Amino acid sequence: MISQTEENYLKAIFKLSEQSDKPISTNAVSKELNTSAASVTDMLIRLSKKDLVNYAKYKGATLSDEGSRLATHLVRKHRLWEVFLYDKLGFTWDEVHDIAEQMEHIRSEQLVDRLDDFLGNPKFDPHGDPIPDADGNFAQRQQYLLASLNNSEVGVVVGVQEHSSAFLQYLDKLELVLGAKVQIIDKYDYDGSIKILLNEEKEQIITNKVAQNIFVKT
Amino acid sequence: MISQTEENYLKAIFKLSEQSDKPISTNAVSKELNTSAASVTDMLIRLSKKDLVNYAKYKGATLSDEGSRLATHLVRKHRLWEVFLYDKLGFTWDEVHDIAEQMEHIRSEQLVDRLDDFLGNPKFDPHGDPIPDADGNFAQRQQYLLASLNNSEVGVVVGVQEHSSAFLQYLDKLELVLGAKVQIIDKYDYDGSIKILLNEEKEQIITNKVAQNIFVKT
DNA sequence: ATTTATTTTTAGACTAATCTAAATATTTTA
DNA sequence: TAAAATATTTAGATTAGTCTAAAAATAAAT
Ligand SMILES: [Mn+2]
Ligand SMILES: [Mn+2]
Ligand SMILES: [Mn+2]
Ligand SMILES: [Mn+2]
Numbered sequence: 001m002i003s004q005t006e007e008n009y010l011k012a013i014f015k016l017s018e019q020s021d022k023p024i025s026t027n028a029v030s031k032e033l034n035t036s037a038a039s040v041t042d043m044l045i046r047l048s049k050k051d052l053v054n055y056a057k058y059k060g061a062t063l064s065d066e067g068s069r070l071a072t073h074l075v076r077k078h079r080l081w082e083v084f085l086y087d088k089l090g091f092t093w094d095e096v097h098d099i100a101e102q103m104e105h106i107r108s109e110q111l112v113d114r115l116d117d118f119l120g121n122p123k124f125d126p127h128g129d130p131i132p133d134a135d136g137n138f139a140q141r142q143q144y145l146l147a148s149l150n151n152s153e154v155g156v157v158v159g160v161q162e163h164s165s166a167f168l169q170y171l172d173k174l175e176l177v178l179g180a181k182v183q184i185i186d187k188y189d190y191d192g193s194i195k196i197l198l199n200e201e202k203e204q205i206i207t208n209k210v211a212q213n214i215f216v217k218t
Numbered sequence: 219m220i221s222q223t224e225e226n227y228l229k230a231i232f233k234l235s236e237q238s239d240k241p242i243s244t245n246a247v248s249k250e251l252n253t254s255a256a257s258v259t260d261m262l263i264r265l266s267k268k269d270l271v272n273y274a275k276y277k278g279a280t281l282s283d284e285g286s287r288l289a290t291h292l293v294r295k296h297r298l299w300e301v302f303l304y305d306k307l308g309f310t311w312d313e314v315h316d317i318a319e320q321m322e323h324i325r326s327e328q329l330v331d332r333l334d335d336f337l338g339n340p341k342f343d344p345h346g347d348p349i350p351d352a353d354g355n356f357a358q359r360q361q362y363l364l365a366s367l368n369n370s371e372v373g374v375v376v377g378v379q380e381h382s383s384a385f386l387q388y389l390d391k392l393e394l395v396l397g398a399k400v401q402i403i404d405k406y407d408y409d410g411s412i413k414i415l416l417n418e419e420k421e422q423i424i425t426n427k428v429a430q431n432i433f434v435k436t
Numbered sequence: 437a438t439t440t441a442t443t444t445t446t447a448g449a450c451t452a453a454t455c456t457a458a459a460t461a462t463t464t465t466a
Numbered sequence: 467t468a469a470a471a472t473a474t475t476t477a478g479a480t481t482a483g484t485c486t487a488a489a490a491a492t493a494a495a496t
Contacts, residue, residue, distance in 0.1 A: 025474085037475080039454055041475055057461090057475075058462070089336055106317070245443065256444085257484055276444060276445080
């Protein structure tokens with residue numbers, strides 16, 4: 001049996017592994033989970049005894065096949081619950097994550113699969129992140145950073161890089177939500193800010209920081 | 219903050235308190251939760267330090283007002299999730315309890331209240347047990363044991379006393395489910411078994427043990 | 437009213453998960 | 467490449483929750 005705490009460590013390592021190919025350092029995990037580095041070392045030793053991570057002293061950790069499978073399943077549950085909260089209960093996209101953090105730990109294969117069907121087998125969660133299927137396969141999609149588009153190019157918002165409530169609420173204010181159509185009018189070298197045409201009707205300027213955290217498909 | 223384990227103890231004491239007015243003994247809790255009596259003593263001391271139970275050595279425990287409030291809220295969550303699993307995901311009444319045991323610990327006031335609305339503010343769960351509202355008030359209903367009806371009396375099944383999967387699955391086979399209409403044809407003193415007319419069409423004999431575990435309204 | 441049986445508490449130990457402080461490795465910088 | 471800075475591990479402690487075995491209290495039976 002694997003504990004909720006162990007699950008959280010696996011998920012953290014999984015998340016960090018998406019951002020880099022190298023083994024994940026003790027400190028990276030410690031920062032991600034707000035625990036001490038000492039605690040992380042302890043846990044990595046425990047997880048490697050269970051063959052869920054490959055760990056070598058001072059060398060960091062990677063997920064084993066089984067660890068990876070478990071982490072992917074957690075991500076599946078997390079994102080399906082986010083869809084449930086958003087689609088069925090009317091929560092906003094900045095509210096769903098914290099509740100899903102709890103719900104992802106519910107153990108019942110039947111529950112996950114029935115939930116998936118109940119929700120219409122969604123392929124993406126409310127933040128545009130892909131939902132792995134029962135076999136752990138993610139839907140892949142070409143997506144670019146909004147900041148990388150050139151003048152006059154058009155994109156549709158399909159995801160976010162940042163997931164903080166503050167950022168998501170700010171996007172609501174800017175009306176830069178999933179599905180929004182964005183055309184690049186001009187890019188200003190001075191501070192990297194970008195003038196866009198939003199949904200073919202409204203021009204506005206967004207900062208580079210915002211544009212660096214939005215994914216679009218073209 | 220209260221832990222999941224503490225929540226389970228509160229719920230156990232709450233459940234046992236429904237069956238008797240006296241303080242709940244250490245052994246009763248230990249039996250209910252499958253833990254040692256020593257563990258229960260430890261926990262009762264901890265819970266009484268948090269003013270969630272009133273506990274005196276060798277005298278058993280009762281819930282404080284706050285403990286009772288928390289336990290009722292857990293029951294509310296448990297039964298709402300059972301309705302969700304039954305109504306929305308198509309689980310059977312013998313499957314919902316175990317999953318709800320996990321889901322009842324999810325912490326979010328908003329979630330509970332939105333779920334309640336989503337489900338149409340149900341007053342009873344799939345076993346016919348009343349669901350407390352947000353203020354902790356239960357819908358009360360006159361209900362009798364099927365075994366207590368007299369010859370020719372009619373009742374509608376509205377609940378069960380036993381909640382074991384074995385019993386619930388057996389009731390499915392007998393078609394003695396919630397809503398079934400039952401008329402007493404004859405009661406046999408020899409072994410207490412009862413001949414009933416089910417849904418105005420089928421006669422069958424049920425054991426006293428079954429009749430003692432079914433609630434009907436008349 | 438003693439003795440016997442049962443219940444409950446205490447004593448002591450264990451595991452999971454966490455922390456701080458100190459020791460040791462690794463990496464960076466000069 | 468030696469010194470300084472940073473990262474990681476070890477040592478030792480703490481808390482929640484659990485257990486078994488022994489001691490003490492309560493209840494039941496003779
Ligand atoms: Mn999330
Ligand atoms: Mn998400
Ligand atoms: Mn139940
Ligand atoms: Mn129920």
